[in-house]
Amino acid sequence: MIFSYFFADYYRKKHLKRLTHSSSIKDYLNHPLVKSNKLIKDLEFLVLDFETTGLDADNDRIISLGYTVIKNLHLLPKTSTHVLINPKQQLTEDNVGIHKLTDEELQNGVSLNCAMEGLLSEMAGRVIVVHFDVIEKSFINRACLLLYQMKSLPMVMIDTLKIEQKKSQHIGPYVKQQSMRLYALREKYNLPRYRAHNAMQDAIATAELFLAQIDYIGRKHLIKLKDLI
Amino acid sequence: MEIEALEIIDFFKATLPLDCSEPEQLELLISKTEVGYRRKGHVLTLKPDFLYLVRKGAVLIEDENEKLFSILGEHQWFGYSNQLLLYTHSCKEDTLYYRIDKQYFHELFSNNNTIENFFVDANLKAGIKFQNITKQNNLLNDSVLSMSRANDAYLVDQKTSIEQVAKLMTKKNITSVVITSNDKLCGIVTDRAFCTKVAAEKLDVTEPVGTIMSKKPISIAHYKSGVEAMLLMANAQIRHLPIVKNKKVVGMITAADLLRKQSHNVVFLINEILVSKDSDDLTMISKQVPLLLQKSFESNMDEHDITYSVSSIGRSINQQLLKQAESLLGAPPVEYAWVVAGSMARSEQIAHSDQDNLLILSDDYQQDLHGEYFSKLAKYVCDGLNACGYVYCPGDVMATNDKWRQPFSVWKSYFNKWINEPDPKALMYASIFFDLKCLYGDSTLLDDLLSDVLKKTVKNTIFQSHMAANALHYTAPLGFFRNFILDKNGVNQNALDLKKKGVVPIVDIARVYALSHGARSINTQDRLKELAETGGLSQSGANDLIEAYKFINLIRIKHQRYQIRSDNLVDNYVLTEEISSLDQKHLKDAFSIVTDMQSAMGSQYQTSIL
Structure with a gap:
């Protein structure tokens, strides 16, 4: 963990030197990565959820993203944000089914560049929380490659799925089991069932799951970031 | 921000009293709302700056005596009154809650009477609801009006003479009357006033009663509970409270009324026993x-x-x-x-x-x-x-x-x-046969037997040594809290047998000293007190033992109460996690008192030479 922090921070500084013009990515890289020995009660978390046209970051697209902020170990609903991205490509039948987003709605969406600028300013100085980090990690990196010619974005990311796997000692092949799905886990922690299924509500759902998980760890005011990564 | 799309908005709209707020107000409210989570069985630390709302789960509220106050579910509020903040709020289930800036909330809805009144009334309602839940369990939770003996308070105008009031009180067999002026409550006269004012100051009994009344008496609202009346009396050091409904005196509650309610259960049960016809009745x-x-x-x-x-x-x-x-x-x-x-x-x-x-x-x-x-x-x-x-x-x-x-x-x-040949079997009987009480029949048979027995035990030091050695058999588990010395036999491997490890050693110590000093008391605390008076034990030693004994028993009763509440079979095996850290500390102190007294007894009775 410590090594990966140094590597990530090294890359952050390296990229920073390369950037001359002020931009949202430069602004993001200006914030040091959160150190893993910090107490989580003192940290701010950005809980994130993407909706994509598929699982392949190279060929699929992000069509919407939602996020919310956790501060003082409480979720702040007012920070909840939903951003639609115009993918400039047709949605396939089955995607519409899942996300209930239509082409028309997405035509009104912003560009990927614009969405990333907003996201980066929210991510700066915060720890990212997602459920099943493969999607968000790969699509963020892909976006950074396209937009800023960076192979990967230095960031500190917590995966609620991994927290759960660690807890249940299922550290094996990285398989998204049925019981590890966000809504199955929420039920386990007696969290409410939400009707809406979009990136923002899923980000909130993930955030609440995260709060439940850390409460179950116990003595949450003594938990350090490294305990969760 | 797309607040209108948030699920929380729908939840707020379905929550009383927010259903009568404007949509824009709800959006503003969300800007001051936070979401938190606490797992089942854990206590919520409430902050006075927030108003709390249960989103999912259940919150249990208990007062300072661990008495159930209320159980809240989804859409229900807590933390709205400062008085309630002192109560323990724990999660009966995993709970997701919203907390809202209290000051902002009240400013936002300052023009909305429905919302403002909701929280004024909520306090009262919570109390009433709680009464309904626990009615069968505790009679002191009934309203004061229902438990006052005479629902009619005796109202007397302040101009009535002292003599007339005294006659009325004697005739009606009451200990107090409410004094009014133009039909308004202005004072109270209790039987004590006739002693401290009339008799002591030799007042003329034709004087108006207004001269001896206590002015501006403390009163209690008719819906308040007996517990509240009791607290009020205790705080003000009074024994009579006029009951007020719509600004009118409708009754009087006295300390005696409350006392009757409290002992009601034991007295009632014993009465039932006395009229029972056969063992089937008694079984019920x-x-x-x-x-x-x-x-x-x-x-x-x-x-x-x-x-x-x-x-x-x-x-x-x-x-x-x-x-x-x-x-x-x-x-x-x-x-x-x-x-x-x-x-x-x-x-x-x-x-x-x-x-x-x-x-x-x-x-x-x-x-x-x-x-x-x-x-x-x-x-x-x-x-x-x-x-x-x-x-x-x-x-x-x-x-x-x-x-x-x-x-x-x-x-x-x-x-x-048994006294002359104290073999192991005899000593085993000692703990049973040296604590005797006649329940029925000719008690002189037992008295004569005991007098004879005590005469012999006082003189026989060898018997005393054997008794003392036997009493050292059970030792207090001093290592308990670091590395639990637990009962290795039986099923309760992670539990402490409070009876064997805590109560029995003290009972045994008291018996040994009682037998060797001819103390006739049977009850352990009585024995210790008698021994302290007659010099069989030092005053401080006896007091320490009594306190230790009380405390260990208290933990034991607490444990059994939880078992009864959760419909479990009652036993003496207490799990460590059941005991709060403060209680653990006290328990440790209690156990070290027992150990000290055991070793003192060991050397006094020279058990080592046996």
């Missing part, structure tokens, strides 16, 4: 004993009083069974004493326990003539006790056993043998 009645234990605990009774009331019910059941047996079998042919042994004799029962009993028969007893009568009597009573939950003694120390149903002279020879 005895089912209420666990509930009584719980009620007593909830009304914050002293543990000594609790064990005393539970024991007195046990005694009453036993006595009633004997009466029933006599009416069935006819009058006894010779005098007898029905004697109980062990914890029932010491009045130290909590909940049901084994029965230990014996019969001392008069020396006129003749086996051929009277044997059948007493064996039938013993069988009826012991079977009845068993049916009532006082199960058969595993060691067969019961009057049904021929060995323990003997004439006076035989008992005398038994004790002689």
Whole structure:
């Protein structure tokens, strides 16, 4: 963990030197990565959820993203944000089914560049929380490659799925089991069932799951970031 | 931000009193809302700056006496009044909650009367709801109006003469009257005023009663509970409270009314026992004993009083069974004493326990003539006790056993043998047969026996040493909290047997000193007090032991109360996680007192030379 922090921070500084013009990515890289020995009660978390046209970051697209902020170990609903991205490509039948987003709605969406600028300013100085980090990690990196010619974005990311796997000692092949799905886990922690299924509500759902998980760890005011990564 | 799309908006709209707010107000409210989570069984730390709302789960509110105040579910609020902040809020289920900036909330809705009044009334409603939940459990939770003996308060105008008021109070057998001026409450006169003012100051009894009244008396609203009345009386050091409804006096509640309610349960049960016809009736009645234990605990009774009331019910059941047996079998042919042994004799029962009993028969007893009568009597009573939950003694120390149903002279020879030849078996009996109490019949049989026994035990130092050595058998688990010395036998491997490890050693110590100093008390605390007075024990040593004994028993009762509440079988095995850290500290202190006293006793009675 410590090594990966140094590597990530090294890359952050390296990229920073390369950037001359002020931009949202430069602004993001200006914030040091959160150190893993910090107490989580003192940290701010950005809980994130993407909706994509598929699982392949190279060929699929992000069509919407939602996020919310956790501060003082409480979720702040007012920070909840939903951003639609115009993918400039047709949605396939089955995607519409899942996300209930239509082409028309997405035509009104912003560009990927614009969405990333907003996201980066929210991510700066915060720890990212997602459920099943493969999607968000790969699509963020892909976006950074396209937009800023960076192979990967230095960031500190917590995966609620991994927290759960660690807890249940299922550290094996990285398989998204049925019981590890966000809504199955929420039920386990007696969290409410939400009707809406979009990136923002899923980000909130993930955030609440995260709060439940850390409460179950116990003595949450003594938990350090490294305990969760 | 797309607040209108948030699920929380829908939740707010469906929550009273927010259903009557404007959509824009809800959006503003969300800007001051935070979401938190606490898992089942854990206490919420409320901050006075926030108003709380249950989103999912359940929150249990208990007052400072751990009495249930309210259980909240989805859409219900808490933390709205500062008074409630002092109560314990714990999660009965995993709970997701919203907390909202309180000041902002009230500013936002300052023009909305429905919302503002909701929280003023909520406090009262929570109390009423709580009354409904716990009505069957605690009579003190009823409204004061319902428990005042006379619903009509006696109202007297302040111009009425003292003499007339005194006559009225005597005639109506009341201890206080409310004094009014133009039909408005202006004072109160209690019987005490006639002593402190009229008699002491030699007032003329034709003077108006207004001159002796206590002005501006404290009153209580009619819907308040008996508990609140009690607290009010305690704080103000008064014994009478006028009950007020719509600014009018509608009744009077006195300390005596409250007291009657509190002891009602024990008294009621004993009355039921006394009118019962057969052992089936008694079996039904005895089912209420666990509930009584719980009620007593909830009304914050002293543990000594609790064990005393539970024991007195046990005694009453036993006595009633004997009466029933006599009416069935006819009058006894010779005098007898029905004697109980062990914890029932010491009045130290909590909940049901084994029965230990014996019969001392008069020396006129003749086996051929009277044997059948007493064996039938013993069988009826012991079977009845068993049916009532006082199960058969595993060691067969019961009057049904021929060995323990003997004439006076035989008992005398038994004790002689035990005292003069204290072998292990004799010592095992000591803990049972040296704690005796006559429940029924001719108590002089037991008194004479005990006088004889004590005369011998006081003189016999070898017997004393053996008793003392035997009492050191059970040691207090001092290493308990670091590395739990737990009972390695049996199922409760992670639990501490508070009876064997805590209570029994103290009971044993008290018995050893009582027998060697001729103290006649049977109850452990009484024994210790008597020993302190007669110099058998130092005052501080006795006090320490009493405190330790009380505390260990308190933890034990608490534990059993939880078991009763959750419908479990009652036992003495307390799990460490059940005990709060503060209690653990006290328990440790209690155990070290026991250990100290044990070693002092060991050297005093020279147990090491045995």
